[in-house]
Every structure is written in structure tokens, then in C-alpha cells.
Amino acid sequence: MPIDSLPHLDEHATHIAAGTDRIWPHLTDVVERSFSRIGMTEYARLVSAVDPVTSGPRPLVAGSTFPGFRVDTAIPGRTLTLRGSHRFSTYALIFRLEPAGPGRSRLRAETRATFPGLGGGLYRQILLTSGGHVIGVRRMLATVRRRSEQDPPGDASGA
Numbered sequence: 001m002p003i004d005s006l007p008h009l010d011e012h013a014t015h016i017a018a019g020t021d022r023i024w025p026h027l028t029d030v031v032e033r034s035f036s037r038i039g040m041t042e043y044a045r046l047v048s049a050v051d052p053v054t055s056g057p058r059p060l061v062a063g064s065t066f067p068g069f070r071v072d073t074a075i076p077g078r079t080l081t082l083r084g085s086h087r088f089s090t091y092a093l094i095f096r097l098e099p100a101g102p103g104r105s106r107l108r109a110e111t112r113a114t115f116p117g118l119g120g121g122l123y124r125q126i127l128l129t130s131g132g133h134v135i136g137v138r139r140m141l142a143t144v145r146r147r148s149e150q151d152p153p154g155d156a157s158g159a
């Protein structure tokens with residue numbers, strides 16, 4: 001299913017006092033770490049995710065996977081598109097970086113998803129009413145912002 005045909009779920013954004021090239025390594029690291037935490041592989045297997053484990057080249061490129069996601073597009077400094085599917089949902093998470101003035105950027109995270117059948121409807125209800133999705137996406141954006149603004153230029157270690 002093409003990503004554009006998935007229904008829009010939500011979008012969150014933040015402004016960062018750093019250029020897009022400086023932000024990119026932090027974005028890819030934070031995203032991958034967020035979805036590779038302890039228990040994520042087990043959860044991905046429990047819901048029968050198409051991509052339940054980490055595989056492929058690093059840094060992230062098209063085809064790299066981590067629990068629940070496959071990298072569809074990775075254009076450094078611009079776009080990171082993730083897609084996934086499991087028994088309750090088909091989804092995409094699209095991160096877009098854009099210049100927002102000298103030394104500033106805007107990072108957006110757009111979620112698209114479909115939730116087929118009764119099981120999908122219940123999963124959607126839990127996902128949206130728990131607030132977990134919104135909290136998780138906002139936390140990722142805030143972490144990328146903090147790391148990008150704190151690290152000295154040229155240091156993308158995030159340590």
C-alpha cells in the first residue's frame with residue numbers, strides 16, 4: 001500500500017537551533033533507539049509485525065529494519081520515512097527536516113495509519129486514548145532537539 005494512501009493520523013513539529021545536517025545523525029539514532037528498546041522485539045513478534053528484528057546497514061538506509069519498522073526512504077538532512085505492518089495496523093512515520101532560517105531547522109513527524117477490522121479498531125482506540133503514541137513522538141522530537149542543540153558542531157555521538 002503506498003504511503004500516500006494511508007489515512008493521516010497526526011503530525012507534531014519542533015524548531016531546532018541547528019542545521020539539518022547536524023540534526024540528521026541525532027534523528028536517525030533517536031528513532032532507532034526508541035523502537036529498539038528492551039521488549040520491542042518481543043512486542044513486534046506478539047503482534048506479528050512484518051519486520052520484527054533489527055537488520056540491514058547502519059547508518060540507516062532504505063531497507064534497514066528495527067522492530068516494527070522498515071526504512072522506506074532515508075535522504076540525509078531531509079526525510080526519513082518508516083513503514084510497518086502488523087496484524088492490527090499498516091502504518092508509516094515520516095520525519096521531515098527543513099531549514100527555518102540561519103542555523104535553524106524545523107523537524108516534523110507525521111503519522112499515517114489504517115486499522116482494519118474489529119481488532120484494528122480496538123488497537124486504534126487503545127493507541128489514541130492512552131496518549132502513548134503522542135507522548136512517544138513528542139519525546140523523540142524533544143530528544144533530537146536537545147541533542148542537536150547541545151552537541152558541539154561535528155559531534156553527533158549523542159553521548
